[in-house]
Amino acid sequence: MAWLVILLLCIGSSCSRFLDVANRSNSDLEERLLSLLQRLQVEEFYDTLLIYGKDCIFHPLSRRLDVSTVLVSSGSTELDWNFGSLTLILSCSPELEKMVTNRTLVKLQTNRRLVYLRRNDHPDSVCDIYRQREQYNIAMVKDDFGTSNAIYACRHFEDPIFAEVDLSDNTPIYIEQFENMLGKPIKTVADLLSPRSMLLPDEQNGDKRITGYVANLVNTFAQKVNATLKVDVLNTKSIVREILRRVQDGELDIGTTLETSLRTTLFETASYPYILTSYCLMVQEPAKLPYNLVYAVIVDRYILGIIFIVLCILSMLLIYSHKKSWKDLSLANIVLNDKSLRGLLGQSFPVPSNANKHLKLIVCIVCFASIMLTTMYEAYLQSYFTNPPTEAGIHSFQDIGKNQKQIAIPSIEVYGLISTNNSHFQEIQKENIIEFDNMPECYKLRDDFNLSYNYLVTGDRWSAYAEQQTIFKEPVFYFARDLCFSRLIFLSVPLRPYLPYRHLFEDHMMRQQEFGFVSYWRSHSFFEMVRLGLTPLKDLSHPLAYTPSLLIEDVSWILKIYLAAMMISVVCFLLEIGVNRWKYWRKSSN
Structure with missing residues (x-):
């Protein structure tokens, strides 16, 4: 029993030591x-x-x-x-x-x-x-x-x-794992929609390089994190849609294109907004009025009414001041007063030699009015002949069908406008819209300033068009700021879901904006396109041939009006002679 007790005491002591060690x-x-x-x-x-x-x-x-x-x-x-x-x-x-x-x-x-x-x-x-x-x-x-x-x-x-x-x-x-990627590849696809991204041939090893205000953002980010940019180019009609699909499926890391907030449904596949812009119509400049219609433009009906009232007042004053009497006052003498008519037209008219002071004062008023009237209309006429006014343009979405020019829109943008239930887009009749499944084809027409359609354009893209039109003799299109589907639209860069360096890319994007690089890239977009041969440095406005002088058809309306007035005058003269002869015949017969 003593040995058993000693053994149990040893075992208990060992267990306590092990428990103390484990607890410690x-x-x-x-x-x-x-x-x-x-x-x-x-x-x-x-x-x-x-x-x-x-x-x-x-x-x-x-x-x-x-x-x-x-x-x-x-x-x-x-x-x-x-x-x-x-x-x-x-x-x-x-x-x-x-x-x-x-x-x-x-x-x-x-x-x-x-x-x-x-x-x-x-x-x-x-x-x-x-x-x-x-x-x-x-x-x-x-x-x-x-x-x-x-x-x-x-x-x-x-x-x-x-x-x-x-x-x-x-x-x-x-x-930060991705501050130095040690040459690891970043997979991307460029949409090649200038000036967002444009292909640059690499003469050394044949690798694809891209430039543009979106491509430069991706290029500089790859340089910052010491990565290799693996660029691919797609030969498909719906290139942007295919890029968005590949990004969403995780086949690409970054899409070198822009995704609008109109069609963004998954915010996991879109970066922080890269550009804030508007989305409006790119409308053709209204045509100049032909010279033969200039005469009708300078004659306003309200001004004609005022001139007629002044004519009647001056006629009444001339009649009264001549004889200090209202006896000769009649409708014909007021409306067809020879002196006031010729006076307002700047022509001479007879004045009595013994005219009183009141008549002389009224004659001076008629002369002053004639100088003002003829000078004003002559200035308008010469100004409009030098630079004719334009025809009526588009002022609302309901006016789009009136100028016989349809709107060319890529189908992916139509889907975005419909999915967001855009109220302005619903005001346009369907027959006034032409959808293009091939987005590059639609943009090619827009880049060539094709006059067959009007187009939709974002404010950032319009800046390049505005720069290009500075070399034109006359601007072809204008940015209709009153016809915008969205005045604040977000353009984001597509990013793969769960992209681990998304925060670094977005931080890099905002730094480029802060230091003005994005504005610099956008301002030089047109010159970059010219350097790459994507845009010709020539006048695409198709200016009309210069005519050094007016032609006979330019004054055809005036000649017709003059001929009609002469005919009316002859008829009135013949009627006056006929009435006098008839009165004389009746008097002699009685």
Whole structure:
């Protein structure tokens, strides 16, 4: 019995020592993990902990930190992540993260993750698991972290793909993985819709290079992150639609084109707005009035009414001031007063030699009125002959069908306008719209200033057209700011869903805007197109042949009116003679 008691005492003492060592080891591990979490909060502040897994070692640590904690024991949630972006994700195994909500995956994609590894897990395999999920800010600790202080951080573009960092070192645990991609390719497709993107031949190795105010953004980003831009060109009619499909399916990283807010349905595939612009009609300049209609334009009916009233007043004054009597006042003497008519037309008329002061004053008024009237109409006539006024233009969407010019629109833009229920687009009759399935063909007509149609254009593209029309003798189209389908439209660059360096691309985009590079690229778009031979440096306005003098048809209306007036005068003269003869015959017969 004595030996049995001694044996039991030895066994109890050994167990207590092992339990003390285990408790001390667990305590050291928790203290090290707590120190690590505090260090991570100093390096980059977080106010929320998201813990995946059940009965994880991080559960008791969350009570010792003054931050909010969210536990997802099942590994996923059906709700979107509505907490702030300052979130640190903790997990006891990569298999415990089973998040299936797309919005939550996007919001938490770039957040830092700390994973507690089991003994049989190796850091490089864990890094590869998270890389397949396109999550790169990963750090790991093993169960011996309490004694080793070793932290394993994933390094996607290095070999090996993880680095060992000591807890006491000043080496950062998490780094920006995509600041240096070490020549890794970025897949893109250019739409080749100038001046967004234009193809540049590389004479050295035959690689495809692109330029343009959208292509330059992608080029400079690839240079910034030390990546290789892998450019592809598609030979298809619906090139923009195909680029958007490939981006959405994850076949491309960045699409070198612009996606409008009119047709953007998935914001995960569109960047922060690159350009804010308007979306209006590009309408042909109204034609000049022919010279034979200029005479009708300068004669306004309201002015004619005023002149007629002045004529009647001057006729009445002339009649009264001549004899100081209203006896000769009649409708014929007022309307057809010879003196006032010739006076207002700037012609001479007889004045009595013994005219009184009132008559002389009225004659001076008639002369002054004739000078003002003839000078005004002569100035209008000469000005309009030099630069004739234009015909009536389009002032509303209902007027589009009146000028017999249809609107050419790519079908993808028609779909965007219909899907957004654009009220202005609904005002246009369907027979006044021509849809083009081939977007480059429609844009080719617009680039050539084809006069068969009117077109839709964004404000950024119109700036290049306006610059090109400065070399024309006469402008061909104008930007109808009163006929806009949207005065504030967002143009974004298509990005692949879950693109891990989206934040770097958007930051680069805003920096280019801030420093004025985008404005510079857009202002030089036309000259870049000329340099590449995409736009001719010539007058596309098709100016009419210059005529040094007026032709007989230019004054045909005046001649016809003059002939009609002469005929009326002859008829009136004959009637006057006939009436006098008839009166004389009746008087003699009586």
